Amino acid sequence: MRPFIIGFACCALSVAAHAQKTLTIAAQSEPTAMDPHFHRANSNNAMLRQVFDPLVDFDNSGKIVPRLAESWRIVDDLTWEFRLREGVRFHDGTPLRPEDVAFSFARLPNVPNSPGSFASAVRTVSEVKIVDGRTLRITTSEPTPFLDAELTSVLILSRQLHQNATTADFNSGRAMIGTGAYRHVSYQQGNQLSVERNPAFWGGTVPWDKVQIRFVSNAGSRVAALTAGDVDLIDAVPTQDVARLEADPRMAVFGTESNGTAYLFPDSARERAPFVTDNEGRPLVPNPLRDVRVRRAISMAINRQGIVDRLLAGQGTPAEQFAPPIAIGRIPDQPSIPHDLSRARALLAEAGYPQGFRMSIHGPTGWFPGDTDVLQAVAQGMNRIGIEARVEVLPTSSFFSRATNRDFAMFMTTYASNLAAITLQQVVATRNPAERMGPFNRQHYSNPELDSALEQALRTMDPERRDALTAQAMRAAIDDVAVIPILYLKVNWAGLRDRVRYEPSPSWYTNALFATPVK
Template sequence: MQYRNAALPAVALLAALAAAPAVAETTLTIAAMTSPSALDPHYHSTNNNNMALQQIFDSLVEEANSGELKPRLAASWRVVDDLTWEFKLRQGVQFHDGTPFEAEDIAFTLERIPNVPNSPGPFTPYARSIKSVEVVDPLTVRIHTHQPNPFLDYDLTRVLILSRKIHMDATTSGFTSGKLAIGTGPYRYRSFVLNERLSLEANPNFYGAKPAWDRVETRYVSSAGSRVAAILAGEVDLIDTVPVQDVKRLQADSRITISGTDSYGTAYLFPDSGRDQVPFITDKQGKPLARNPLQDRRVREALSLAINRQGIVDRLLAGQGTPAEQFAPPPVQDRARGLPPLATDIERARKLLAEAGYAEGFRMTVHGPNGFFASDSDVLQAIAQGFNRIGVETQVEVLPPANFFTRATNRDFAMFLTTYTANLAANTLRQVAMTRKTETGAGPFNRQHYSNPAVDGPLEEALRTMDPARRLQLTGQSMTALVEDKGVIPVFYLRVNWAARKDRITYDASPNWYTSALYAAPVQR
């Protein structure tokens, strides 16, 4: 897939928008940072894909911004027993082309999820516990699981439902072309150009409340300055990923409303500790090392100690974040309790490197995305400066998100910086830190193939434990083991901000950092 840079100079962006034909009063215009990589709802589980596609497709259950689970295609649901959940379906729902939504579509969708070719971030864990789907009657399905799954309703918020009649032989390219971008959601596909724009229109036959907008025009603009210039000029209604240095300035502007929230997202470093040899690490003379230093827990601890997390939050994020002490932020209810802050200690870091046999340090390149979250490139540079202070000569290489995630999935990097977002710590651990297992779908985002029985054991039990107190204890044990081992190295928790035209819209800030027409409401005049 060829990447096309979406960054435009502010003047060029404004000129392009100004040259566009007049649109209806109920058109929502958005300048968003990151384009979806495809329109296949089961291809890549990442925020930029999911937030775009939830406007077109529907799940059985919806996760509201409050964290509450609400009905979507399922009107209601209940636990029948530890291995059985029953879902009552909405009546009269149609796909955008008029095809009826049927109970059999649920089984079809769940069967498709593990079979999407070349997925860089599979949705498999969300279906991993499901043994079978029983159609009781046209409006009732029972989902039977292999083992107890206390998170099944949450899992199903991430599964967008397809039609077995429309999508039986669907390919990812068929969705991205628009031909198969047919869902039951409140908005219908009009056009899509990768890294440039997505155009949607209201679904006149939507089963729920009438969509707030007749049309939704999203332009993908990786340049933060261009997005800010567009909102200040009144050429767009909403921008996402407001640059941290501009938050206070825009808050003081009487024309603009800032909507922000502490997110479910954690920015973290992922070292490759599983291989004897890794790319992008050498000695100080550029020669290969006998062994990968990241395999030594003392080296990973030293790198963590070299990071000035509070300085990153204060100086690079202008306070729009929080230093991380584990791999789940404070809004996540099942995070570990009582973990201490992650220290910064340069002298201790140097001693640990020496104990591990790297008193002279080594060379390393750290990778990350450019234009995926606020100040991502600057944060990576600050981390590299800390590593240099302890004798690890570190270079930084940033890539466009689509290229970055493809290469990270291919395990091309020694260490990389990215984010993960989920409102359950157990799910974050399952997706990112659990040992990869194709048969269960565990660890789809475990791109460095990390494996630690002290993480896996308690988590496996937590994922089948219906008792909330016991489950919380087990999840905490797993999280504590991961933090102590530095299998991933948490850096900070993201606060996310949107800027909107005060006279046009209000925006309900999403802790999942979703930019979506579903959260934008017209100002009542």
């Protein structure tokens, strides 16, 4: 009987293992921290949404949908009311209460060393009043038409559990207790994140019992892992591999136009900028990037269509303004930015730089597919008009801290939002920490004309008037070349056709919430 019993036990274990649905993902970017309020970055937001929830969220069609709040309404121009779902609990059994929402809002501006604060999401919130055990009223200091959209970025913590939690506590896993569909298992910085199904999830049963997300920054390694069957899904599919994987019967590619813009941010604020010299290598004062003609010349030197067609194999769209086509409130029918080397050289000469100058431009590596190649193409265009440009790329872990420290004369990064006004408010509104304006304005750009129109837009409840004011602010940014938009990104995932389907996220979110098993 012994061999039979052993065989039966092995068979039972095999069946149990087969019944367990495990999803393995190879992701390009790891979080900069596991603290949900540390860094307003796509990689952080994507990973942490598996464990924590916001009150409301954008779905992949751009509609705001309920999450921890089952309903919400505008009471008057200064008052919003949110009603929480009944019976929601954190992973340790602690019930969700309105006080937790108030605590989360209050924590946002107080996270030390944040390279991209969430505080602007609640910048106009003056009071959170607890109405009853499930209802809260939010009073704002001014009309805030985008409050629900802003709150999609705020993941809710527990006052009881997280009152004294530090970013280190989240990184170690001690504070990784949320209300989300998956519970934290382990996190190894630079290596992987493991989560498991939350059996008490308020949203019902999720399809995966276990999820392992491996951080693989090298694009070739991600594709190799997928084709070998070592992972079920990869993100940031290299642009040159999209067509090949689409043609492979074993693979499925899931792509969508994103809400993100890749852009250059020149330092036009300081009289002297780092990494800018004359042609003999001497520091150049005044900073040539302060002259709008120089910024416009750099923009005109970029062959945006060539970058999209040749470097990105069509996986993107040339940008003509800061906000992408998916964004509400962008300028309709804005003309494209011309690629005109002759005019760019003339502008440099008009600005007093007929022989050009030297500078380094910086960017993150492994942030989006082809990012280093795009930055090299930008530098090539600058060289063609007489600016001797050198490219330096850094890992994201150090790049964003250095950009925030104003270590660069000009850098490339991305910003993603479904709202044009929020894009402007986050990146090019005059930086004002007290008012929580311009948190991603890392170059301290300032334009009173832009600020005036934008501030009106952000407190205008009438949609038509608001869109007109947003367009006015966007035109001010365009005319002054506040930033230099390069392209709107298309994002792609690829998976094993017989294992997983993926609902592509315009916000670039890679996580188990958008993945379903094929069988």
